[in-house]
Each structure stands twice: as C-alpha cells, then as structure tokens.
Amino acid sequence: MPPIRTWPVLPVAAALLALLPADSSALPAPPTDSVLPLLVTRGGAPAAALLAREGDATRYARAGIGISRSDHFRAGSxxxxxxxxxxxxxxxxxxxxxxxxxxxxxxxxxxxxxxxxxxxxxxxxxxxxxxxxxxxxxxxxxxxxxxxxxxxxxxxxxxxxxxxxxxxxxxxxxxxxxxxxxxGRSYAAETERRILSPLRLTGTSFPGSRSSLPAPHGRAYAADGTDVTALDPRAAGAAGEIVTTLTDLNRFYAALLGGRLLPPRLLREMLDTGAAHGAYGMGLLPERLPCGLTVWGHNGHISGSYVRTAATADGRHVLTFRVNTDALTDPGLEPAMLAAEFCPRTSWNDRVPNGDPGSRHSFG
Structure with a gap:
C-alpha cells in the first residue's frame, strides 16, 4: 500500500465532515467546523477531529478518514x-x-x-x-x-x-x-489516584513501556506517511507519555480551571506567567486571541499525533482538537481554530495570521 500522503485528496476535499451531536443540548455549529477540514486539505493531516464543550453541551466534528470520537490517542505534552x-x-x-x-x-x-x-x-x-x-x-x-x-x-x-x-x-x-x-508512588500511579479516578477519566492511561494503544484507536502517521501507531512511551515519560481521549481531555481541563482540583491560591499560581515572561504558567500555555480573550491549555506533539486543548479561564468552554500525524504543515491553522471557536465573530483574515505562531517542541 502506498504511504498515506499519496492517497487521493478528493474524498478529503469533499470534507467527510461529520457533525454528531452528543445529546439534545448539543451546541450549534460555529465557524470552527469550517476550519476543521482545512487541517486535512491545508494542514496535511490524514484526518482531524474536535470536541467542544460549553457547560453541559458538547459538539463533535471530524474530517478525513480513519478517526473517531471514541479513539484513544497519544497526547504528548x-x-x-x-x-x-x-x-x-x-x-x-x-x-x-x-x-x-x-x-x-x-x-x-x-x-x-x-x-x-x-x-x-x-x-x-x-x-x-x-x-x-x-x-x-x-x-x-x-x-x-x-x-x-x-x-x-x-x-x-x-x-x-x-x-x-x-x-x-x-x-x-x-x-x-x-x-x-x-x-513513594510513580507519577503515573499518583496521577491516577488524584485525578483520573476522581474525574472518571476512564479513557486516560500512562502506558509505561506498552507500545500499543488501547482499543478503540485509529492509526498514527509520521510526516512521511509511515505508520507509527506502535511507539514505546518511555521516549516521553513524565514529559509526554499520556494516552487519552477527546472527552477525557475536555473533562480534565474543565475540572482544573473550574477549581475542582486545586485550591484558589494554587490555581492562581498555575495561571501566573510572570516567571516565564508571559510565555507559560505551570503546565499551562496561555493564548491571547484576536478578540482579546486569553484561553488556557496545552499542546501535545509526539510521533504520529498532534493535539491541542484550550479553555476559558473558568473552564466552562473547552475545545480539544487532534490530528493523526506529527504536526500541521500550515501552522496558522491552530490559532485559526482557536479564534473560530472562542471568537466566532472575528473576521476570517484575523483567524489565519501570517507568519509562524511559534516553535514546535517534542511532546508539545
């Protein structure tokens, strides 16, 4: 079979965009869902998916072939x-x-x-x-x-x-x-005890040396189309080992920023970017959007997977999107996705900035 990047683009260009409401209170589709197919047609990903959560309502969309809402995937940093x-x-x-x-x-x-x-x-x-x-x-x-x-x-x-x-x-x-x-316990065991179990993040795990992904999962591809679904997580460890799902990431960031995991004083410290001169808090990346809103979250970049989660400071509105390859070939699409989700009235030109929005790091 030829590498994934040589497959015809026509089915992708046709979007294969699925909007699957999770419940009767599903959110109306915002401009984000028109940006999502561009992660495939312009970003070079075989497939992409997003899950948005606002209050109790959720919205799921996907583009491309070989990715689903319930997939487990590596989330790097x-x-x-x-x-x-x-x-x-x-x-x-x-x-x-x-x-x-x-x-x-x-x-x-x-x-x-x-x-x-x-x-x-x-x-x-x-x-x-x-x-x-x-x-x-x-x-x-x-x-x-x-x-x-x-x-x-x-x-x-x-x-x-x-x-x-x-x-x-x-x-x-x-x-x-x-x-x-x-x-006296590994960071993985302590995280499971303190975060995964209380929040019922049943799709999230720290695989240790296990190179396979839990079912269900799709395939993961390197930039050249090589299948890299199997990966020894010890390449990342505490910097990027985690395997998770779209639902679990949204639930985690909503709980964290909503004040369920840390007392107010320490949550404020986590969001304080002074030490890093505005670039980073503690395990959280700030992103100031064209409409003036700052969202908080993290990206994850590991072989075969790129993930981005962002949320409002109160945790009520969260977006996670992922692609099943190393990174996007058009780096402007990530800030465009965030602006489309959190600033839906921002003009298209403001959503897709010129220039490189920042460097990429292993595991995020």
Whole structure:
C-alpha cells in the first residue's frame, strides 16, 4: 500500500465532515467546523477531529478518514498539565514547596556541565525557566530512555540562562521523579489516584513501556506517511507519555480551571506567567486571541499525533482538537481554530495570521 500522503485528496476535499451531536443540548455549529477540514486539505493531516464543550453541551466534528470520537490517542505534552497539577496538589498539602530546590528532593542528581540542582527550584521546572537542556533534542523524541537516563543526557550539555523561558522536556521528567520521591508512588500511579479516578477519566492511561494503544484507536502517521501507531512511551515519560481521549481531555481541563482540583491560591499560581515572561504558567500555555480573550491549555506533539486543548479561564468552554500525524504543515491553522471557536465573530483574515505562531517542541 502506498504511504498515506499519496492517497487521493478528493474524498478529503469533499470534507467527510461529520457533525454528531452528543445529546439534545448539543451546541450549534460555529465557524470552527469550517476550519476543521482545512487541517486535512491545508494542514496535511490524514484526518482531524474536535470536541467542544460549553457547560453541559458538547459538539463533535471530524474530517478525513480513519478517526473517531471514541479513539484513544497519544497526547504528548498534555501530560505536563497533569504532572503540574499533582505537584501543586502536593504543595497544597505542604508535602513540598515550590521554592524547594531540586537538590532537596533528588540529592546529587542534577550536577555537571554547569548544571546544579542546588540552584534550581521546583518552580523553575514547572515554568521552564531552569535552563536545563531538552534531552529530546538528542534522542529525537523516539528513543526509549529511563527518567534518569534522560536527565543524564541533558546534563552532558551546559544550561541555558536561568530565569529565561526555555521549553525543556527534562524539567517535567525531573518533576515526575520528585513526585515519586515525595509520595513513594510513580507519577503515573499518583496521577491516577488524584485525578483520573476522581474525574472518571476512564479513557486516560500512562502506558509505561506498552507500545500499543488501547482499543478503540485509529492509526498514527509520521510526516512521511509511515505508520507509527506502535511507539514505546518511555521516549516521553513524565514529559509526554499520556494516552487519552477527546472527552477525557475536555473533562480534565474543565475540572482544573473550574477549581475542582486545586485550591484558589494554587490555581492562581498555575495561571501566573510572570516567571516565564508571559510565555507559560505551570503546565499551562496561555493564548491571547484576536478578540482579546486569553484561553488556557496545552499542546501535545509526539510521533504520529498532534493535539491541542484550550479553555476559558473558568473552564466552562473547552475545545480539544487532534490530528493523526506529527504536526500541521500550515501552522496558522491552530490559532485559526482557536479564534473560530472562542471568537466566532472575528473576521476570517484575523483567524489565519501570517507568519509562524511559534516553535514546535517534542511532546508539545
């Protein structure tokens, strides 16, 4: 069979767009659903899907072939929001402090090439201001490594300037180790206990070394059309291991931003972008839209999958969309999708900006 990218575009151009209301209170279709097929025709994805939630109403749409609402998929760096939430819960319980040094919890681990865990705080890991090198720049984001191997790879490189935002998956691998040190359980087990079970996120899991996806699932493709559905999640670990569903992601972000997982003080800290100079909170990305609204969420970029979740600050309106390939070939489509969902009266020209909206990182 030829690579997926050589398949005829005609069925895709015909949209194959399905609007499937989840219940009698389904939302009316906004401009978002006209942007969705462009993720296929202009973005180069074999298929795309979105699920929007506003209050108790939901709306689902898809474009292309081989993707469905109930699919399990890899969500890459969306994992970081879950890990950050667990760390902040531990802070609320006074089991750690965000001002603790990395050295306090992981003595002797972060040393070498100018890196020093005695000078780094947990806050600097959460906000990507530690300066630690991103280990995936060496592994390509596909080679399985243990957490300590990932850290050792990062420590063969000198750090970037501390205090400046520099996205690094190494930060969240270390936070996963901190959670294990503090609780005596893996970050995956602790996240399941604290978040997945209480919110009934039954489609979400941390696969460990399992390379297959739970059923049901579609296929995942690299940019060249290679099938990469099977993937060893140890390539990502606490920086991007999670497998989930559209429904679960919307439920999680609605609960988090709605105040169900953190006390108000720590939720405000999570949304504070001061340390990262406006670029990042703690496990959350802000996105200011053309209509002036700022939405909060995260993207996830891992081999064969790209995911983006965004929500209003109160968690009442949430959008998650995904494609079954590494990334979109037209990067302007992501901000267009968010503007169409949250600013439906914004003009089309404002929805599709010129230029590159930002760099892409392994696992998001």
């Amino acid at each position: 969306v994992t970081k929001t879950f890990v950050a939430t667990v760390v902040l819960q531990l802070a609320a319980e006074h089991r750690l402090s965000l001002s603790d040094t990395v050295e306090r919890h992981l003595p002797g681990l972060v040393r070498g090439e100018g890196n020093d865990g005695r000078a780094l705080t947990l806050r600097s890991l959460l906000t990507h201001t530690s300066g630690l090198y991103d280990f995936t720049a060496d592994t390509g984001g596909t080679a399985p490594v243990t957490p300590r191997q990932a850290v050792r790879i990062a420590l063969t490189h000198p750090p970037a300037e501390r205090g400046r935002f520099s996205y690094s998956n190494t930060n969240y691998v270390l936070l996963g180790l901190v959670v294990e040190q503090v609780t």
